[in-house]
Amino acid sequence: MRFLSLLIVFLPILSTVHYAQTQTDYSKTVNWAALPSNLPPGLAAFCQDTSLWSAVDVFYVYPTLNTQKKDRRWNVTIEDEQQRTKVLQTALPFQGSAFVEAGRFYSPYYRSAHLRSYYAADQQGKDALALAYSDVRAAFLYYLEHYNQGRPIILAAHSQGSTHCGLLLQEFFDAKPLQNQLIAAYIPGIGIWPSDLKNIPLLVSPEQTGGYLAWNTFKKHIDQASYQKWYKGRAVINPITWTTESYASKELHKGFLYTDKRIYKQLFNTHLIDGAVWIDRPKGKFMLMSFTMRNYHIGDINLFWQDIRENAKLRAKNFLENK
Numbered sequence: 001m002r003f004l005s006l007l008i009v010f011l012p013i014l015s016t017v018h019y020a021q022t023q024t025d026y027s028k029t030v031n032w033a034a035l036p037s038n039l040p041p042g043l044a045a046f047c048q049d050t051s052l053w054s055a056v057d058v059f060y061v062y063p064t065l066n067t068q069k070k071d072r073r074w075n076v077t078i079e080d081e082q083q084r085t086k087v088l089q090t091a092l093p094f095q096g097s098a099f100v101e102a103g104r105f106y107s108p109y110y111r112s113a114h115l116r117s118y119y120a121a122d123q124q125g126k127d128a129l130a131l132a133y134s135d136v137r138a139a140f141l142y143y144l145e146h147y148n149q150g151r152p153i154i155l156a157a158h159s160q161g162s163t164h165c166g167l168l169l170q171e172f173f174d175a176k177p178l179q180n181q182l183i184a185a186y187i188p189g190i191g192i193w194p195s196d197l198k199n200i201p202l203l204v205s206p207e208q209t210g211g212y213l214a215w216n217t218f219k220k221h222i223d224q225a226s227y228q229k230w231y232k233g234r235a236v237i238n239p240i241t242w243t244t245e246s247y248a249s250k251e252l253h254k255g256f257l258y259t260d261k262r263i264y265k266q267l268f269n270t271h272l273i274d275g276a277v278w279i280d281r282p283k284g285k286f287m288l289m290s291f292t293m294r295n296y297h298i299g300d301i302n303l304f305w306q307d308i309r310e311n312a313k314l315r316a317k318n319f320l321e322n323k
Contacts, residue, residue: 023134023135023138024078024108024109024110024111024135024138024139026108026138026139026142026143027142027146031078031108031109031139032106032107032108032109032139033062033084033087033088033091033092033107033108033109034060034092034096034105034106034107035105035106036053036104036105036106039100039105040088040092042088042089042092042093042097043092043093043096043097043100043105044100045093045097045261046093046097046100046101047097047100047101047105048101049101050101052101052102052103052313052316052317053103053104055103055151055152055316055320056102056103056104056151056152056153056154056183056316056319056320057103057104057106057143057147057148057151057152057153057154058099058100058102058103058104058105058106058153058154058156058312059106059107059140059143059153059154059155059156059165060092060095060096060099060105060106060107060155060156060157060161061107061108061110061136061155061156061157061160061161061162061164061165062087062091062092062095062096062107062112062157062158062161063091063095063157063158063159063160063161063162063189064112064113064114064115064159064160065083065086065087065090065091065112066083066112066113066114066115067114067115071114073114074113074114074116074117074124074125074127074128074131075111075112075113075114075128075131075132076111076112076114077111078109078110078111078135083109083112084109087107087109091158092107093261094257094259094301094302094305095156095158095301095302096156097257097305097309098156098257098301098302098305098306098308098309098312099154099156099186099308099309099312101309101312101313102154102309102312102313102316103151103152103153103154103316104147104151106143106147108135108136108139108143110132110135110136110139110164111131111132111135112132112160113125113128113129113131113132113160114128117129118160129160129163132160132164133163133164133167136161136164136165136167136168137164137167137168137171140168140172144172144178148181150181151181152181152182152183152316152319152320152323153178153181153182153183154183154184154185154186154312154315154316155168155169155182155184155185155186155187156185156186156312157185157186157187157189158187158188158189158300158301159189159190159297159300161189162187162188162189162190162192162214163190165185165187166185166187166190166192166196166197166212169182169185169187169197169200169212170196170197173200174197174198174199174200175198175199179199179200179210182200182209182210182211183209183210183315183316183319184203184209184210184211184212184213184312184315185200185211185212185213186212186213186308186312187212187213187214188213188214188215188216188217188239188300188301189216189297189300190214190216191216191230191231191234191275192212192214192234192235193233193234193235194234194235197212200212202214202235202237203237203242204237204242204243204244205242205243206241206242206243206311206314206315207314207315207318208315209315209318209319209322212235213237213239213242214234214235214236214237215236215237215238215239215276215277215300216230216231216234216236216275216276216277216297216300217276217277217278217279217295217296217297217299217300217303218276218277218278218279218295218296219278219279219281219293219295219296220278220279220280220281222276222278222295223294223295226294226295226297227275227276227295231275231276232274232275232276233274233275234275234276235275236272236273236274236275236276236277237272238270238272238277239270239277239304239307239308240252240253240254240270240304240307242311244272245272246271246272246273247269247270247271247272248269248270249269250266250267250268250269250280251266253265253266253267253268253270253304253307254304254306254307254310255305255306255307256282256286256299256302256303256304256305256306257302257305257306258286258302263305263306264286265306267282267283267286268280268281268282279296279303
């Protein structure tokens with residue numbers, strides 16, 4: 001239900017409208033959810049191997065967390081404690097953790113747009129998304145100037161975060177010198193057209209670098225309204241095989257990170273269709289998911305957590321060996 005193409009037309013708006021506003025100051029560590037020198041406990045618990053940290057950076061942008069209908073704000077403030085708690089207790093432990101061993105980990109707080117911004121027909125929704133991107137952009141610029149020091153980069157995100165990372169790819173990487181530092185951009189949970197990035201390819205093999213990876217997860221009985229509106233025809237790979245193969249057996253599934261912080265492997269077969277993937281009904285205690293959830297958008301990362309974790313490290317090592 002999140003897509004990149006919507007925001008392409010917003011780029012001219014950013015410089016004239018939102019850059020004139022007071023910008024978030026990313027020289028202040030309090031405006032970062034995670035820095036290599038300050039990993040929150042829920043993220044640090046998953047970081048046992050730091051062998052890639054000397055050579056690789058990870059820049060992670062969390063998804064939409066302000067979704068309540070009663071919340072009438074278009075953007076959540078940087079200082080909002082409820083939002084910060086959600087980032088620290090959900091987004092970082094269940095998504096960012098898949099990438100924390102792949103490189104030095106950076107994740108900014110930002111004034112994320114409310115979920116309704118993706119559906120609003122008026123200018124307020126567009127402005128809210130543009131404001132959110134202006135923060136992510138400012139954080140990325142600060143990161144490049146003060147932290148990166150020329151290291152290769154993995155961009156990682158989900159949903160709204162993937163929208164913003166898609167814009168970072170367009171603005172800073174596509175046919176730009178920084179493209180030479182791109183290991184991979186993991187941007188699931190949006191509908192990105194293959195033509196949105198002119199010189200950055202969809203990666204279609206497990207070790208390939210220099211491009212992006214996208215997928216959107218459904219049940220066997222696909223939520224057709226969501227699929228037809230947001231995903232059909234978009235770029236997609238199978239996050240089990242990391243190819244465009246149409247099927248991956250459950251024996252290849254390396255692990256789902258569940259809310260009990262345990263990893264469950266070989267849970268489901270994965271099927272690739274036009275613009276999305278769908279998985280068979282998980283068995284046992286996970287069967288309830290297939291009855292209570294319309295689709296598996298919220299699990300785009302943690303359903304394939306161990307698969308992503310191993311793949312991010314593989315691509316980082318391959319990039320370093322071949323640079």
